Amino acid sequence: MLIDYTGKTVLITGGSRGIGKACAQLFASLNADVIITYNINHDEAERTLSELDPRGNHGLFQLDQRHPKNVERFFTKLLQHYPRIDVIVNNAGVYLEHKIDEVSYAQWLQSWEDTISTNLNGVANLCFFASRHMIQKGGGKIINISSRGAFRGEPNHPAYAASKAGLNAMSQSLAVSLAPHHISVHVIAPGFVETDMTAELLNSEEGIAIKKQSPYNRVAETQEVARVAAVYASPGFEFTTAGIIDLNGASYLRA
Numbered sequence: 001m002l003i004d005y006t007g008k009t010v011l012i013t014g015g016s017r018g019i020g021k022a023c024a025q026l027f028a029s030l031n032a033d034v035i036i037t038y039n040i041n042h043d044e045a046e047r048t049l050s051e052l053d054p055r056g057n058h059g060l061f062q063l064d065q066r067h068p069k070n071v072e073r074f075f076t077k078l079l080q081h082y083p084r085i086d087v088i089v090n091n092a093g094v095y096l097e098h099k100i101d102e103v104s105y106a107q108w109l110q111s112w113e114d115t116i117s118t119n120l121n122g123v124a125n126l127c128f129f130a131s132r133h134m135i136q137k138g139g140g141k142i143i144n145i146s147s148r149g150a151f152r153g154e155p156n157h158p159a160y161a162a163s164k165a166g167l168n169a170m171s172q173s174l175a176v177s178l179a180p181h182h183i184s185v186h187v188i189a190p191g192f193v194e195t196d197m198t199a200e201l202l203n204s205e206e207g208i209a210i211k212k213q214s215p216y217n218r219v220a221e222t223q224e225v226a227r228v229a230a231v232y233a234s235p236g237f238e239f240t241t242a243g244i245i246d247l248n249g250a251s252y253l254r255a
Helices: 018-029 042-051 068-081 105-137 158-181 205-212 222-232
Strands: 009-012 033-038 059-062 087-090 140-145 183-190 244-247
Touching: 009 018, 018 033, 018 042, 018 087, 018 222, 033 042, 042 059, 059 068, 068 105, 087 105, 105 140, 105 158, 105 183, 140 158, 140 222, 158 183, 158 244, 183 222, 222 244
Parallel strands: 009 033, 009 087, 033 059, 087 140, 140 183, 183 244
Antiparallel strands: none
């Protein structure tokens, strides 16, 4: 099967590093016009943009998706430059530690507010504007990056687990609502992934134990997540809408 995104525009949030960067590189190599968002590090985002296949009409936008008005302004500006968005990959998110037996109440509240506003509310708002646009254009694909933590829990990051469980439920609800408009909604739930952010942890003694959770004795690579996203976003996979695919190397099994 040959996947070709010529003439398609793909929006990837948090596309400057990690999973988002791998998705941006893969979609660009498949001839898509790729738009990436970043929150803080502009230089890093610029480097990622410069490394994409130069044949595409790629773009870069700053977005702090915690704030609803930011999302609205972003889409208004985006659609002034790109008349059609065919695929959105909601990858941006935060992973904030807040151990319930160690943090203060103020720290607890802040962790929950920052996590839910980014990982759940922010994605919900992006889905709102993306789906309204896709309805007008006759269809599209929404790919949401979740986590195995939604199923197994995250003792030191409970807001993260809750946000991803909420993301799963929201995605399945939207899949039902949007199918009549030829928009499919897909969820990828990785376990640990080898990124710059996880490198220090995965190279430690704790990292050795994490890798042993999988019978492959490793964690996922960013390219593996990107390949699933590219397949889901391609024509012919609409009937997998509402599905949640586990990408954790059998490190966590669920019925």
